Amino acid sequence: MAPLRVEFCGEWYDIAHPADFHVGRESDLVIDDNPYLHRRFLRIHEDFGLWWLSNVGTLLSATVTDASGQVQAWLAPGARLPIVFPQLSVMFSAGSTTYEFAIHGPKDYYGTSSAIAGSGGSTTIEPIPLTSSQRLLIVALAEQVLTQASPGRGEIPTSAEAAQRLGWPMTTFNRKLDNVCEKLDKLGVAGLRGARGKLATNRRQRLVEYAVATRLVSADDLYLLERNDRDRSAPAV
Numbered sequence: 001m002a003p004l005r006v007e008f009c010g011e012w013y014d015i016a017h018p019a020d021f022h023v024g025r026e027s028d029l030v031i032d033d034n035p036y037l038h039r040r041f042l043r044i045h046e047d048f049g050l051w052w053l054s055n056v057g058t059l060l061s062a063t064v065t066d067a068s069g070q071v072q073a074w075l076a077p078g079a080r081l082p083i084v085f086p087q088l089s090v091m092f093s094a095g096s097t098t099y100e101f102a103i104h105g106p107k108d109y110y111g112t113s114s115a116i117a118g119s120g121g122s123t124t125i126e127p128i129p130l131t132s133s134q135r136l137l138i139v140a141l142a143e144q145v146l147t148q149a150s151p152g153r154g155e156i157p158t159s160a161e162a163a164q165r166l167g168w169p170m171t172t173f174n175r176k177l178d179n180v181c182e183k184l185d186k187l188g189v190a191g192l193r194g195a196r197g198k199l200a201t202n203r204r205q206r207l208v209e210y211a212v213a214t215r216l217v218s219a220d221d222l223y224l225l226e227r228n229d230r231d232r233s234a235p236a237v
Helices: 132-146 159-166 170-186 203-213 219-233
Strands: 004-008 011-015 021-024 042-047 050-055 062-066 072-075 080-082 087-094 097-104 153-155
Touching (some): 087 203, 097 203, 132 159, 159 170
Antiparallel strands (some): 004 097
């Protein structure tokens, strides 16, 4: 088996046969002493001639994407998936903190590329349509995650903190958060809605995970916060 490398907060970990590598609060890769994080949450191991990423926790889920953000999976407790791309981004939240690490492998079993409509019959991948205020809301929630230079950790603000950051009333913030979560839920994004008629818990964290992992927002969008700050401070005419 060819070895893997894991990157977290600027540090690198080598995984080679016959390693059985765990990620968590008390693991081979110690993410944090966060009490909301499992001692052993994720496992990287060999099976059927492939490396696999397994969720061995009981409560938390992880968002896993390829380097392009076009292939995305939600890894729930008990689930596993093969590591078949040269790079994977793994994001998850524990409490109010969102974490990210990268898995680098030597082989690309399945190539990914943007599909462009043309005479060959390929299908165009349409971006998820967001209003300007919906994008601004997501960027405000993901600000600390987006400012990380390498995969690491970032705090997700409370709704009250994010509303204050944007200068919005809480009623406006909650309404717009409801709208964007409902939009993504209808497109099949898991974890943003609870049971019928109920909101999902930790939906802000799940929204940030999905939006950052799939490149729905990126560091390039941070200018939206700066523009919002300027608009708020501009004198009324």
